[in-house]
Amino acid sequence: MVFYDSWPKIDPKIVLWLLLAVLVVDHIWEMVLAKRQQLVCLGANTVPEELRAVIPPEIYHRARVYELHKMELFMWKHGIDLVISLAEVFFGFYPFVWGLACSTLRSATKEELWISLIFVLYLTIYITLRCLPVLLYDKCILELRYGTQTRMPWYMYLCMGLISIILAQIVLAPLTLGIVFIVQTLGYFFFLYFWVIWAVFTLLxxxxxxxICAxxxxxxxxxxxxxLYQDVKRVCDLTDFPMSRVFIIRTKSTQYSNAYFYGSCCLKRIVIFDTLLYNKGLPPHELQPFEVGRGLFNVQVAAVVAHELGHWKKGHFYKATLIMKVHFLLTMILFGLLFHCPQLYEAVGFQHGICPIIVGFIIVLRFALTPYLTLANFVMLWNLRRFEYAADRFAHYLGYSMPLRSALVKIYADHMSFPVYDTCYARWHHTHPTILQRLAYQQRLDIEAIYN
Structure with a gap:
């Protein structure tokens, strides 16, 4: 690649220590969050009062055990990843693999395009092996401790690893060729072209x-x-939303109960999954045994639609689209600046002037951009939860507080998971408020309505 040395002269050792500090802070923070969630799980021995009517104690205990297992595995994974990542950066792992790829093709070509393909192949094999410590800890220790073993033979994991390497090349090989070719062709400001392509693609x-997707x-x-049509029409008439834009989707295999709003103007839609309907809107003899009794009654479905209408009335689709485009633009600008920082390549072990394109993508996205991406992710998750609260408030304003509350509980009962989360952990990981938070919010709105 053409080398653009437009950065001020910075000691690569300083950049190296900054990268190592970013790795340590990021992984330690994730481990702290997981530990907080684990402590919450350990203290939540009984079913929360709001959900005692729908969660049998044995199901709750099973979900709690699974959550404890997940959090311990999460901490172990981040601990192992931290140690290995620090070693990779400090001891020059990426220059080593790049040099190995160059040696492999030395007699055939020196083209960066083809060397990048071999580099990605070696890296995929290494990443598969890199997952072994976590896999062994999970299967040999944690699953025995928590009683969640899957009883899969060891050779099946070996086969899965080989298949993942092969399938990864089917995806990564053309992607690698495309990235290297585009960067070589478009030059310094390639990242802005990426943003334009992504913006046009998302609009399409x-x-x-x-x-295509539905x-x-x-x-x-x-x-x-x-x-059901009449109940939904009643809530749509309150907001002047056309019933011609309300759709139901007859699912093929998914059991997830959901409804969503998207689009604008003549393209706006509210889509209701048939799994949200009581018995999928079908006679019991047409259902699988586990599907009988699942889903919501009509008034509860109308309450969920009222929530989706809140997203429409509050303009959440436009706001989310704008926020994502601004976020991606900032990401691309920062990426472009860091991608052309020569000291970044030297910090991970490359000689001055050697800056492979595909390696640049990896070290910038995986290490250099971590502070911004972590903060941006936190802000966007906070905003998404704010949207959910606003939509719940709109449903409450339309008079659907109790139906929405009962709908949330029923949806939760149909897709049982552990309901108790540490507040800080939820803020950093959840797109939606937890079931307990949403129920408490509706209750707070009821109390405010009485006193106001």
Whole structure:
């Protein structure tokens, strides 16, 4: 690649220590969050009062054990990853693998395009082996401790590793060739072209989503006439949302209960999964035994639609789209600046003037951009939860507080998971408020409505 040395002269050793500090702080913080969640799990011995009517104690205990298992594995994974990552950066792992790829093709070519392919192949094999300590700890220690063993033969994991390496090359090989070729062709400001391509692509997806992505989930049709139609129409009439833009999707295999709003103007839609309906809207004899009794009654479905109408009325689709585009633009600008920092390549062990494109992508995205991406992720998750609270408040304003509350509990009962989360952990990991937080918020809105 053409080398753009436009950065001020910085000692690569300083950059190296900064990268190591970023790694330590990021991983330690994630481990602290996981430990907080683990302590919350250990203290939550009984089913929360709000959910005692829908969670049997044995199911709650099983979910609690699984959450403890998950958190301990999470901490172990980050601890191992921290040690290995520090060693990779400090001892020049990436220059070593790049040199190995160059040696492999020395007699055939010196083209960076083809060397990058071999580099990615070696890196994929290494990453597969790198996962072994966590896998062994999980299967040999944690699953025995928590009683969640899957009883899969050891050779199946070996086969899965080999298959993952092969499948990864099917995806990564053309992606690697595309990245290297585009950067070589477009030059210094390639990252801005990436942003433009992504912005155009996401706008096109608004038009194409119903015709490309939705059919992969199931067949999408307008909500048919009937009792449910009347309940949904009642809430749509309160907000002047056209019933012609309310759809139901007959799912093929998913059991996840959901409804969502997306789009704008003539493209706006509210889509209701048939799994959200009581018994999927079908006679019991057409269902699998585990599907009988699942789903919501019509008024509860209308309450969920009222929540989605809140997203529409508050303009959350536009706001989220704008925020994502600004975030990605800032990411690309920072990426472009760091990508052309020669000291960054020297800090991880490359000689001055050697800056392989694909290695640049890895070290910038994995190490250099971590502070910004972590902070941006926290802010965006906070904003998404704020949107959910705003939509819940809108449903409450329309008079659907109790139906929405019962709908949330029923959806939770249909997809049982551990309901108790540490507040700080949830802020850094969850796109939605927890079930307990949403129920408490509705109760608070009820109390405010009484006194106001």
């Amino acid at each position: 997806m608004v038009f194409l989503l119903p015709y 059919p992969c989930i199931g067949r999408q049709v307008r909500l048919p006439e009937g009792p």
